Amino acid sequence: MLGYLRRTVMPILDAWEGEPTAAVLFALFDVGLAGMRAGLVGESGATPFERVLGQRMPELRGHIERAPGVIMRAIGNGYLHVQRERGPEAAQAWLEALASGASLCTDRAALFDLGVVLGWRAGLAEAREAAIDRTAHIDAGLLRVLFDAASLDPDPERRFCRPGPVAPLGPLEFVATAGGFVGFGGPFRRPPRPRVVAGRLVCTDGDATFELFADVFGTRFRPAAWAHAEATSTADSGGAYVHASGSVIVQQAPVASDKLRGAVAAAACSGMVAVALGDSHKVVVLGRRELTR
Amino acid sequence: MKNRRAQVSQAPTNPRPTSAPARFDVADLYRGPLGDVDARPPETVPPDEKLRQAYFWIVNHAIISPFYDLEFVDAPPATFVLGEQKTRLVLPTAQSYSSYVLLPLLNLAVRRRCLLVGGPGRGKTVIATLLGLLAGYTPREMKQGIQHGQPQMTIADLLGNPLPSSLVSATNMEDIKIAWRKWLGMHVKIIDEYNRIPTRTQSALLTVMADDYAEIYDQVYECPPAAWYLTANDDAGGGTYQVIEALRDRIDVVVKALHFNTRFLGELLDRVESGQKPEDLVPPEIVFTQPELDRMEKEVRAVHMPPPLLRRIEFFAAGFEFFEPAGRTIEYQTKDTVKVAAVPFETFTARGNADDPGAQTKNGLSVRALTTCLVFSKALAWFRGNSEVAFEDVRQILPFVLHDKLVQHRDAAFFDAAENTPYRSDLVGWIRVLFDRACQEYDRLGRDTTDPVRDALETFDRGLEGLDEATVDMRLAGLERQLVEIEKGGKLYGYLFDDVLALKYLHQRYTNYRTWLRARGASA
Numbered sequence: 001m002l003g004y005l006r007r008t009v010m011p012i013l014d015a016w017e018g019e020p021t022a023a024v025l026f027a028l029f030d031v032g033l034a035g036m037r038a039g040l041v042g043e044s045g046a047t048p049f050e051r052v053l054g055q056r057m058p059e060l061r062g063h064i065e066r067a068p069g070v071i072m073r074a075i076g077n078g079y080l081h082v083q084r085e086r087g088p089e090a091a092q093a094w095l096e097a098l099a100s101g102a103s104l105c106t107d108r109a110a111l112f113d114l115g116v117v118l119g120w121r122a123g124l125a126e127a128r129e130a131a132i133d134r135t136a137h138i139d140a141g142l143l144r145v146l147f148d149a150a151s152l153d154p155d156p157e158r159r160f161c162r163p164g165p166v167a168p169l170g171p172l173e174f175v176a177t178a179g180g181f182v183g184f185g186g187p188f189r190r191p192p193r194p195r196v197v198a199g200r201l202v203c204t205d206g207d208a209t210f211e212l213f214a215d216v217f218g219t220r221f222r223p224a225a226w227a228h229a230e231a232t233s234t235a236d237s238g239g240a241y242v243h244a245s246g247s248v249i250v251q252q253a254p255v256a257s258d259k260l261r262g263a264v265a266a267a268a269c270s271g272m273v274a275v276a277l278g279d280s281h282k283v284v285v286l287g288r289r290e291l292t293r
Numbered sequence: 294m295k296n297r298r299a300q301v302s303q304a305p306t307n308p309r310p311t312s313a314p315a316r317f318d319v320a321d322l323y324r325g326p327l328g329d330v331d332a333r334p335p336e337t338v339p340p341d342e343k344l345r346q347a348y349f350w351i352v353n354h355a356i357i358s359p360f361y362d363l364e365f366v367d368a369p370p371a372t373f374v375l376g377e378q379k380t381r382l383v384l385p386t387a388q389s390y391s392s393y394v395l396l397p398l399l400n401l402a403v404r405r406r407c408l409l410v411g412g413p414g415r416g417k418t419v420i421a422t423l424l425g426l427l428a429g430y431t432p433r434e435m436k437q438g439i440q441h442g443q444p445q446m447t448i449a450d451l452l453g454n455p456l457p458s459s460l461v462s463a464t465n466m467e468d469i470k471i472a473w474r475k476w477l478g479m480h481v482k483i484i485d486e487y488n489r490i491p492t493r494t495q496s497a498l499l500t501v502m503a504d505d506y507a508e509i510y511d512q513v514y515e516c517p518p519a520a521w522y523l524t525a526n527d528d529a530g531g532g533t534y535q536v537i538e539a540l541r542d543r544i545d546v547v548v549k550a551l552h553f554n555t556r557f558l559g560e561l562l563d564r565v566e567s568g569q570k571p572e573d574l575v576p577p578e579i580v581f582t583q584p585e586l587d588r589m590e591k592e593v594r595a596v597h598m599p600p601p602l603l604r605r606i607e608f609f610a611a612g613f614e615f616f617e618p619a620g621r622t623i624e625y626q627t628k629d630t631v632k633v634a635a636v637p638f639e640t641f642t643a644r645g646n647a648d649d650p651g652a653q654t655k656n657g658l659s660v661r662a663l664t665t666c667l668v669f670s671k672a673l674a675w676f677r678g679n680s681e682v683a684f685e686d687v688r689q690i691l692p693f694v695l696h697d698k699l700v701q702h703r704d705a706a707f708f709d710a711a712e713n714t715p716y717r718s719d720l721v722g723w724i725r726v727l728f729d730r731a732c733q734e735y736d737r738l739g740r741d742t743t744d745p746v747r748d749a750l751e752t753f754d755r756g757l758e759g760l761d762e763a764t765v766d767m768r769l770a771g772l773e774r775q776l777v778e779i780e781k782g783g784k785l786y787g788y789l790f791d792d793v794l795a796l797k798y799l800h801q802r803y804t805n806y807r808t809w810l811r812a813r814g815a816s817a
Contacts, residue, residue, distance in 0.1 A: 031327060038326040070330055077325030116319050127317040134319075198313040213316070226314055 004032040004041045008050045012057050020065075027068035031076050040076055048092050049079050056099030063102055063111050070108065078115050082122050086218070090122045097121075097146070104139040113137045121146065123218030126211075128159065156270035159215035160287035167290035172250055172273060174259045174286060176219040178212065179203065181281040187221050188281045194267035194274035196238040197227040201269040203276070203283055204231040214272050214285050240268035240275075248275055250286070259284050301578045302349035306342060307388050307678050340581070340589040341675055344398055347427055347579040348676075351394050355423055355571035356416045357557050361389040362721070363689045365677070378715065388677070396548045396693055397424055397522060399672040401481070401581075402589040405665065406502060406521040406543055408487075408697070411550025413526060418485050419571060421522035425481040426575045428520070429582060435483075435572075438476040442489035444533045448497045451490075452477065452507045452514075466511040473514045477507055480519045480586065487523040487540075489533040499540045518590075545665040547696040549721075596671040597681040601741055606666065606687060608740060608788055609731035612650040613699065614657025615790035616641075623793065628656050638702070647706040647713075650727050651787045655700040662698040669694050692724035699724065745775055746792045753799055757806045762814075765807045772800045 009028045013020050035041035040049050053075070057064075064071045075095065083091035097118045098111070105111040113134035120131035132154045135143055140150055149164035160175050161167070180186020187210050192203035194212070201212045202224050209228040210221035224231075240250045242263045247254045250268050264278040273286035323330040338346070352358055365387040373382040393409075400407035401424050409417040418439070425435040440451060452474055459470040476482060482501075484490075490498065501507050502521060507514045523544065525536075553561075581589070618641050619630040631638060638655045646652055658666075669690045674682040703717050716723035735741075749772060776796055779789055 034327045040327070073325075073327040074323040074330040076327040077323050077330065080325050080327075081322050112319070112323065116317075116322055119322055124317070124322075127319075127322070130315075130317045130319055200313055200316075211316075 001032055001036065003044065004036070004050070005029070007046055008032075008041070008054055011054055015057070017058075017061070021068070023068040024064060027064070027072040030069065031072045035076055038076075038080055040080055048088060049076070049095070052092055052095045052099075056096065059099040059102050063105070063108060067108055071111070074112065074115070078119065082119055082124070085220075086123045094118050094122050101139075101142045101146070104142045110137055114142070117146065121217055123220070125213035125215050125218045125220050126222050128213070128215050128217075129154070156272075157288065158290075159271045161290040162216060167292075169288040170291040172253075172255045172286045172288055174257045174284060175289070176214060176285045177259075177282045178214065178219045178221055178285055179210075179282045186281055187223075191264075191276060191278065191281055192283060193265045193276050194237070194283065195227075195231045195234055196236045196267050196269045197224075197230045197234060199269065200224075200227070201238070201267060201272050201274055202227045202231050203274060204228065205281075206232060212272060212274050212283065212285070214287065219285055237265070237267040238269045240266040240273055242266055242275075248273075248286075255286060257284075257286070300350075300354070301346045301576045302353070306345035306349055338578075340402075340585050340592060341678055343579060343581065343585070344402060344589065344676060345678075348390070348394060348398055350576060350579055351398075351420070351423060351571075352391055354574070356394060356420055357553070357560055358391040358393045358416075358551070359554055359557055360391045360393065360551050361385060362392050362551075363390040363395060363673075365389050365685055365689070378712075392693055393548055393550055394420065395673075395676070396546055396669075397421070399669060399676060400424075400522070400546060401428065401520045401586070402675070403593055403668050403672045404480075404518050404520045404586075404590055405545040405668065406523070408544045408547045409522060409524045409550065410547060411526070415550030415553070417524040417550055418483070421481075421483045421485075421524060422572055423575065424520065424522060425479070425483060426572060427580055428481045428586060429580055430479065430481065432572050434475075434479075435481075438479050438481070439483045439485055440476060442484060442486040444489060444491060446490050446494050448494050448509070451494055451497055452501070452509055455510055469510045469512060471509050471512045471514070473507065477501065477514055477516050480517055480583070482519045482521045484521070484523045486525060488525045488536050492534055492537060495534070495537050495540050499537065499543065502540065502543050541697060542659070542661065544697055545661075546669060546693050548693060549696075593668070593672045593675045596675050596679070598667065598671065599681060602682060602684060602687060604740065604744070604747065605684070605732060605735055606663075607791075608735045609691075609728055610658045610663055610666075611791040612727075612731055612787040613654050615651055615785065615787040617785060623790075623797075626790065628654070632656065639704075647710065648730075649786065650731060653702055653705045653707050653723075653727070655702045656698075658695070658698060662695060665694045665698075666691060688725065688728055691728050692721040695724050696720050699727075746795050749775070749799055750795060753802065757802075760806070762807060762810050765803050765810065769800060769803050769807070772796050772803070 009025075009032065012028065013025065016024070032041050035049070036043060039047070041047060042050065046054075060071070060075070075098070078098075079091050079095050082094045094115075098115055101114050101118075102111060105114055116127055116134050117131045117138060120127040132152050135152050143152075144150055147163040152163045153161075153166065157169065158166075161169070179188055179192060182189055187208065188203070188205040189207055190205040192205045192210075194201065194203045196202075202209050203212060203221065204210075204227075209224045209231040211224035211227065213220045213222060239252075240248065242265060243249050243254070246261075246263065247256075248260050248263050248266050249255070250266065250273050255273070260275055260277075262277040262279060263275045263284075265276040267274050271287060275284040275286065277284065320329075320331070364383055364385040366383070366385050367387040370386050371384045374380070375382055397407050397409065397420055409421060411417055422432075422435050422439065425438065426432065430438065440446075453472050456470045456472055459468060463469045484498065487495075487498070497507070501516060505516045505518065507516065614627045614629065616628045616631060617626050619628065620626045628638075631641070666687070670682045670687045673686045673690050674680075677686070679686075699720075701717065701720065701723065707713055708717050716726065749768075752768070776793065779785075779793060782789070785793070
């Protein structure tokens, strides 16, 4: 803890413009205390979080001064969340970008909104709707820097398109694989089956059900206990199925892709198609990207 | 310790089962080992939830109104048949409300005009004042803002006075400065005992109520949108002055104060002994800011009215205006014709078919009345936390909106039946029966699935552009076939009357188009 105070807190306080309040000191101290147990702060050396925090503190200072404890806890928790879900590089990039945009956030709520949008951009596909909703509160200039677009298209059919210039959608194509066997870090014990429950795309292996989130920034499964009962009893596939010939049919049209060999079940919802393969714990995800000219 | 009377019900006040959870809870991102962070924006309570909290605070702590006359059920309710008249008592299974408290609250949300009627001491002025306090005014501002009707009330008392100095020095009307009354600029306007205001002053009040401006000496004061509350001890003309019809017509919703249930005398005693007035105890959590009030009104307008329900309302409303004896020209066979001609309704001796809703009223529904029905149905659905109006919202709200709008024809045959006699005085029950029977008739006719006039209107709405003469001829023949069917039926009812006029309208539009087509063909 002393090491953290010496190598991270002291330089931050020394570089503070004006006199930092006791609340700022306590907030940094508290983050060190709880963060050390969570691996956010290092015992013997500085963690990437400490390094980024030290470097970018001038940009975050305005918000931290106004509510030191709240902002420091939010930054630390957000960093840990992105790191756990998307890895350390993504978390560092998240904090760097948050600091870059902090000066354009008028208040704490706007800073938190920016954090959500950046989390989505970092690959938290489940945050897509919330993030697009929050972009309404984000400075237009900042949005342009982040996405090269003045506004984001909420159309779920365009989820695999880059935000920005609108080009016509292309045909359904392979975009990702997701899932995997529990023994190798995946969520499924048996090859899963995709279903549509309450207008959302889920996959179940009979023991557990997970919701599929996929878009241009990432593809993820998240636990969906709420859908389990219906997923194991329903046959709703949202108009997608595997023909006796083995081809995947979505909205009456066959989809051609080498990745679909061995397909046994498919379901489609909100611009995503999940295809289960007979001998795999992974699911093939199809979607429509913008046509390239 | 917090005053019990200032306690606000905890949210959610109308809990309902949630289906799928949100895909992503923003708070999750900032929740973690460093301690949870409340990432919600500062305004966390949605306005509908806040209004429900306000409702429950009023009924629990401010106004003793232990009634649930706006009944909602979500499961088969327990019912009991009571008394000599075999009155059916229903125990609602879903959250139900007291109209006396709820409707004034909804009026605050939609900024319309609400009349509170009831004997002295029923809390009419108190509830109106509370709504002003909920809108963010102080008790002192409300005291200044309430206009107390009295027989000597002049236009100057109501609107303001010309400043004497400017009156003396003015060389033209524009130079006269008016000291406008402060209440004109308020967002909650209260007129206490409006039927004690002299007729001339009522006319000035009408301008403010109807057109949102006041005028004295050519000077105009533009009033902001406001929720109006008027009170009257007696709705049947028992005030000092007869209320002018135009003013009555501007009232959107009428709420009657019900009697005092003596089982709650202890509660009354408790209040007397505590010496506290509800006006002094309004909890700050349920006070609305102006942006919140604006947002409420916007959210109510955004509530969806499903087309099938709208068609049901159309069918119900069509039942009243048609009055065959009023004229020989079909367009003039309306009660409005009788009214405009100032012919006493009693001149027409027909007492009507007991099953015909049109025979039970002396008038039809005005556009204003229909607008109010739609607005308050949306408001009730919104208050209940729904984004779409449900059948029961309409059924529950109609009696209060139409209470003052549908004039009962008390001599109609319908009221002679013993079971219907009470409806001469129970207007709420009567209007509910009218709506229920209209819905039964609507279902009997299978209008949800078969409505050729609706189909014809929808076909026409797709536009005439590019239609050839053969298609137009075919459509004209179709319209005529529909009229033949109506002709075969013999008797005309209100809904058929509107159908006939709609068919005539369509026929004329197609005929004009065909004439144009032919003229173009001839010149080409």
